Amino acid sequence: MIEAIGRRAVSAIEAVGRVGHFLMDMVRALPDVRTWARPAIVQMRRIGVDSIPVTLFIAAFTGVVLALQASYTFTGTVPLYFVGTLVGKTMMLELGPVLAGLALAGRVGASMAAELGTMKVTEQVDALETLAYDPHAYLVVPRVLAGTVMFPMIIAFAIATGIVTGWLTSLVLLDLSTPDFLKGLKLFYRFKDTWFGLLKSSSFGFTITFVGCMVGLSTRGGAEGVGKSTTRAVVYSAVLILLLDAFWAVVLL
Amino acid sequence: MIEFQDVHKAFGSKSVLDGLSLKIRDGETLVIIGFSGTGKSVALKHIVGLLHPDSGDVIVDGQAVGALDREGLTAVRQGIGYVFQFAALFDSLTVAENVALGLRRRGLADEEIEDRVREALALVDLSGTDERMPAELSGGMRKRVGIARAIALRPRYILYDEPTTGLDPVTSAVIDRLMVRTREHLGVTGVVVTHDMRSAYTVGDRIAMLYEGRIRQVGTVAEIQETEDPVVRQFIEGRPE
Numbered sequence: 001m002i003e004a005i006g007r008r009a010v011s012a013i014e015a016v017g018r019v020g021h022f023l024m025d026m027v028r029a030l031p032d033v034r035t036w037a038r039p040a041i042v043q044m045r046r047i048g049v050d051s052i053p054v055t056l057f058i059a060a061f062t063g064v065v066l067a068l069q070a071s072y073t074f075t076g077t078v079p080l081y082f083v084g085t086l087v088g089k090t091m092m093l094e095l096g097p098v099l100a101g102l103a104l105a106g107r108v109g110a111s112m113a114a115e116l117g118t119m120k121v122t123e124q125v126d127a128l129e130t131l132a133y134d135p136h137a138y139l140v141v142p143r144v145l146a147g148t149v150m151f152p153m154i155i156a157f158a159i160a161t162g163i164v165t166g167w168l169t170s171l172v173l174l175d176l177s178t179p180d181f182l183k184g185l186k187l188f189y190r191f192k193d194t195w196f197g198l199l200k201s202s203s204f205g206f207t208i209t210f211v212g213c214m215v216g217l218s219t220r221g222g223a224e225g226v227g228k229s230t231t232r233a234v235v236y237s238a239v240l241i242l243l244l245d246a247f248w249a250v251v252l253l
Numbered sequence: 254m255i256e257f258q259d260v261h262k263a264f265g266s267k268s269v270l271d272g273l274s275l276k277i278r279d280g281e282t283l284v285i286i287g288f289s290g291t292g293k294s295v296a297l298k299h300i301v302g303l304l305h306p307d308s309g310d311v312i313v314d315g316q317a318v319g320a321l322d323r324e325g326l327t328a329v330r331q332g333i334g335y336v337f338q339f340a341a342l343f344d345s346l347t348v349a350e351n352v353a354l355g356l357r358r359r360g361l362a363d364e365e366i367e368d369r370v371r372e373a374l375a376l377v378d379l380s381g382t383d384e385r386m387p388a389e390l391s392g393g394m395r396k397r398v399g400i401a402r403a404i405a406l407r408p409r410y411i412l413y414d415e416p417t418t419g420l421d422p423v424t425s426a427v428i429d430r431l432m433v434r435t436r437e438h439l440g441v442t443g444v445v446v447t448h449d450m451r452s453a454y455t456v457g458d459r460i461a462m463l464y465e466g467r468i469r470q471v472g473t474v475a476e477i478q479e480t481e482d483p484v485v486r487q488f489i490e491g492r493p494e
Contacts, residue, residue, distance in 0.1 A: 119343075123338070123339065126341065
């Protein structure tokens with residue numbers, strides 16, 4: 001039993017070492033702007049523009065449900081204009097970033113792990129190295145940079161969409177006027193609500209793309225290995241998003 | 254010149270290279286033959302620093318590859334073209350972009366890159382395929398694009414990893430002819446890893462047999478064909494026992 005615990009401890013320390021090593025390789029590749037600049041633009045389009053439909057879809061329905069649940073909870077006890085408060089605060093601080101982050105962990109993280117995993121097992125990564133490219137500069141930096149920069153933008157759209165659908169729901173289904181909804185929305189608003197949500201989104205973007213790249217590039221075996229990497233990337237990203245969510249709440253709120 | 258000096262390499266408990274020593278002379282094409290899983294591709298990967306020896310050295314132009322820093326390794330790699338077993342073309346790039354990728358890394362002007370890509374594709378008889386994607390190509394065409402990508406760099410050395418594996422006899426002969434043509438046109442030193450003896454006899458100046466992690470015999474094509482060594486004879490004749 002002690003041996004098993006020891007083995008697990010060693011394996012955990014090794015995993016932390018691998019993450020640190022991968023991070024260092026990525027940081028070392030940052031000055032090689034000539035290599036990563038062009039692929040970074042491609043990745044920003046892929047991560048940013050292509051992720052908007054799924055993110056907005058989720059946000060739209062979240063806004064509707066939030067408004068209805070708030071009304072259900074508040075009716076008879078709290079003035080209904082607090083529906084605006086709850087929709088705004090929840091979308092900005094929590095559900096906008098976290099739900100979109102979880103959805104994008106599936107979409108972006110899985111696709112990165114699968115793409116890089118396939119490149120790895122078909123020797124495309126080796127081919128890059130023989131062409132004198134640093135795979136971290138050509139493959140990892142553009143993706144992580146694109147994720148870190150584009151996630152706050154996508155999630156800003158998602159938050160706005162959730163608030164708009166929450167407002168429309170209040171207007172159509174809850175008999176709440178626009179001025180009342182806006183009154184609630186503004187009531188406890190602080191600028192921190194905005195930057196907190198966006199900072200969190202950025203950290204999710206970094207995490208999802210970093211994990212997708214790292215897991216993808218450590219793929220071994222053939223199609224089975226790629227499948228395992230894809231699953232692993234989604235699971236690790238989802239867990240890390242929830243841990244980061246709690247971390248930012250403890251540190252910044 | 255490329256030289257393996259007593260190279261040992263193991264993966265876990267499995268020893269793959271066990272004291273490999275071999276010299277590849279400038280201007281020659283040396284073919285490394287051997288049974289599947291004897292470490293031929295592993296040896297090739299040591300030359301470009303994709304793998305590092307557990308002990309021993311791989312020397313390229315007087316420099317031990319394993320001891321080079323990142324810049325030194327990049328400089329060595331810029332003098333070597335590598336043709337992968339399954340071509341390893343980048344799926345998301347067109348044929349022309351694949352061939353141009355290594356040239357962009359060297360910071361060449363766009364016009365020169367275009368000229369070199371056109372020239373390399375013409376040399377492998379693939380003119381006009383510039384805008385096609387790798388998925389649209391046959392196995393033989395993919396290998397030819399892989400060769401074009403290597404020769405476009407105008408390297409001093411070209412390493413071919415199983416260039417004819419999985420191809421029909423006619424396409425294999427086309428690839429063999431291309432390797433010969435590449436050496437004649439560009440005067441590069443070649444290292445070919447294969448177990449296709451017809452290909453080895455066609456393209457090789459010398460043949461080295463890798464067996465149990467070290468060189469069993471090295472010699473000219475004629476010397477190998479007339480060898481008395483039972484292991485080498487069994488291999489080149491393709492006898493099961």
